[in-house]
Amino acid sequence: MDKRLQNKKVIVTGGSRGIGEGIVKRLYNEGSEIIIADIRKELAENLINSLDKNQISFFQTDLSKEEEIKKLMEFTEKKWGSLDFLINNAGIEDGYTLADQTYESYRKTMKVNMDAPFLCSKYALPLLEKSKTPRIIMITSIQGIRGYKGNISYNTAKGGLINMTRVLAVELAEKNILVNSVAPGFINTPLSVMKDGNLEWDTDWFKDVYLKYEKLPMGRYGHPDDIAGAVYFFCSEDSKYVTGQTLLVDGGVSSSF
Numbered sequence: 001m002d003k004r005l006q007n008k009k010v011i012v013t014g015g016s017r018g019i020g021e022g023i024v025k026r027l028y029n030e031g032s033e034i035i036i037a038d039i040r041k042e043l044a045e046n047l048i049n050s051l052d053k054n055q056i057s058f059f060q061t062d063l064s065k066e067e068e069i070k071k072l073m074e075f076t077e078k079k080w081g082s083l084d085f086l087i088n089n090a091g092i093e094d095g096y097t098l099a100d101q102t103y104e105s106y107r108k109t110m111k112v113n114m115d116a117p118f119l120c121s122k123y124a125l126p127l128l129e130k131s132k133t134p135r136i137i138m139i140t141s142i143q144g145i146r147g148y149k150g151n152i153s154y155n156t157a158k159g160g161l162i163n164m165t166r167v168l169a170v171e172l173a174e175k176n177i178l179v180n181s182v183a184p185g186f187i188n189t190p191l192s193v194m195k196d197g198n199l200e201w202d203t204d205w206f207k208d209v210y211l212k213y214e215k216l217p218m219g220r221y222g223h224p225d226d227i228a229g230a231v232y233f234f235c236s237e238d239s240k241y242v243t244g245q246t247l248l249v250d251g252g253v254s255s256s257f
């Protein structure tokens with residue numbers, strides 16, 4: 001296979017596992033050099049050892065802390081001096097209704113899911129400005145375009161991130177920085193394991209609503225490589241006139257009712 005993103009410099013936040021891992025593998029296979037910015041060290045190191053230590057490195061970062069994001073960009077500046085693609089992928093979910101949600105937990109989700117993409121984009125800006133093909137890609141969610149019961153902080157953060165995508169697209173177009181988002185549906189990752197340890201997919205309500213009544217038209221869970229393909233598109237020359245968009249990669253969930 002031709003490597004179509006040869007020598008591109010990429011940061012993937014939350015790249016140690018799940019969707020981020022899928023993005024790292026895809027962009028690595030396309031020839032990119034990658035920094036995984038994640039709080040989980042061991043998983044990242046295992047992933048890097050299974051791929052290529054020369055092409056992928058790890059920078060341990062707690063993205064809920066502004067100072068750590070600044071250090072990530074200082075590390076990137078020293079390593080590469082510029083940045084082609086910033087993939088704001090890291091996210092957490094707490095799963096509460098309004099009545100049960102504490103402000104502390106709400107703030108924690110907002111910090112990782114909405115403040116971190118803002119801060120990463122802000123501090124990466126001088127590096128992106130030095131690239132010939134700069135892109136920012138947000139990993140959002142179908143929960144950012146509709147309300148999903150019992151997940152208020154997450155839904156709110158993802159909705160904000162989808163509009164942040166539009167705002168940054170408008171603001172950064174003059175710098176030729178394209179900003180888009182990929183909104184996954186139900187994807188098989190550790191995040192899809194519920195508080196009781198079950199995968200959503202295995203529950204009776206999921207089988208009823210999404211399979212029996214065909215609210216998930218494609219009838220299967222998505223996988224990280226399904227999302228990585230859309231991320232590749234937004235990194236590639238094929239999307240060079242696309243900005244401010246959110247591509248829903250959800251097996252058709254958002255198209256049914």
Ligand SMILES: NC(=O)c1ccc[n+]([C@@H]2O[C@H](COP(=O)([O-])OP(=O)(O)OC[C@H]3O[C@@H](n4cnc5c(N)ncnc54)[C@H](O)[C@@H]3O)[C@@H](O)[C@H]2O)c1
Nearest residue numbers: 014016017018019038039062063090091141184187189191
């Ligand atoms: N899995 C799904 O069904 C699904 C659906 C829609 C959207 N998404 C979004 O996709 C993205 C990736 O989700 P996933 O399913 O791969 O989740 P995941 O939990 O498997 O992976 C998330 C990664 O982010 C990292 N992370 C979390 N908090 C961090 C912090 N404070 N600092 C640094 N790293 C941190 C974790 O260590 C982990 O490696 C998230 O933004 C999520 O909201 C996932």
